[in-house]
Amino acid sequence: MKTFNPAKPDGENETLTIALPDSGTPTLGNTYQVPARCGIAVKMTAGQSIKITNPSGHQVCDFWAFYQHDLNEYLSMEHLRTSLGKIIPVPGDAIVSNMRRPLLTFLVDSSPGIHDTLIAACDHQRYQQLGCNDYHDNCTDNLRMALLAIGCQAPAIPSPFNLWMNVPVDASGNTSFEAPLCSAGDYVVFKAEYDVIIVLSACPQDITPVNGANCQPAPVDFMIFIDD
Numbered sequence: 001m002k003t004f005n006p007a008k009p010d011g012e013n014e015t016l017t018i019a020l021p022d023s024g025t026p027t028l029g030n031t032y033q034v035p036a037r038c039g040i041a042v043k044m045t046a047g048q049s050i051k052i053t054n055p056s057g058h059q060v061c062d063f064w065a066f067y068q069h070d071l072n073e074y075l076s077m078e079h080l081r082t083s084l085g086k087i088i089p090v091p092g093d094a095i096v097s098n099m100r101r102p103l104l105t106f107l108v109d110s111s112p113g114i115h116d117t118l119i120a121a122c123d124h125q126r127y128q129q130l131g132c133n134d135y136h137d138n139c140t141d142n143l144r145m146a147l148l149a150i151g152c153q154a155p156a157i158p159s160p161f162n163l164w165m166n167v168p169v170d171a172s173g174n175t176s177f178e179a180p181l182c183s184a185g186d187y188v189v190f191k192a193e194y195d196v197i198i199v200l201s202a203c204p205q206d207i208t209p210v211n212g213a214n215c216q217p218a219p220v221d222f223m224i225f226i227d228d
């Protein structure tokens, strides 16, 4: 019987070849781009901040953080919702791990504040269920490949913090997949409270309208800096 290996992608894209140098070490103040449909991993040391920008205004970014010194500790949306008492964090909130430690602090949000903590990352199976016969780029594989590209292995597929993803919950508890509500150039900033590996995936979803009504995935930009 085939056993499940969380680190092994179901297919490939250029995520495997676009890693930052030195195993994901950024040059502070440089703006990097995550190409549409791809993922990138970047190392941050405690005290550094990351600014993630939505150039098109309609792109969702799946966002993960792993504790650099033990990848089995990572941001956990279910633990986060417990600590917050709500489903969407705002600036000032601690973003906690599965060990309930605040790996990050949410510092700034220039967008209307609509993000998602409920929905799993898209994956090979999701696109098969949506009717794709061939391989479709997906955020789960982007996470796996982005980590492989810096010499790491995904220990699991944690639920992502889906930046700008608009999944409203109505009074009856029903959810729907809607277009993002942000504008071109909107950004968020998180500060690392511990040494972390961040993984960003410019979600390749082009079947449901989560990346805008035109279903056209776009790039995401990011920069690591020290706020002083």
Ligand SMILES: [Zn+2]
Pocket: 062, 121, 122, 138, 139, 140, 202, 203, 204, 205
């Ligand atoms: Zn996705």
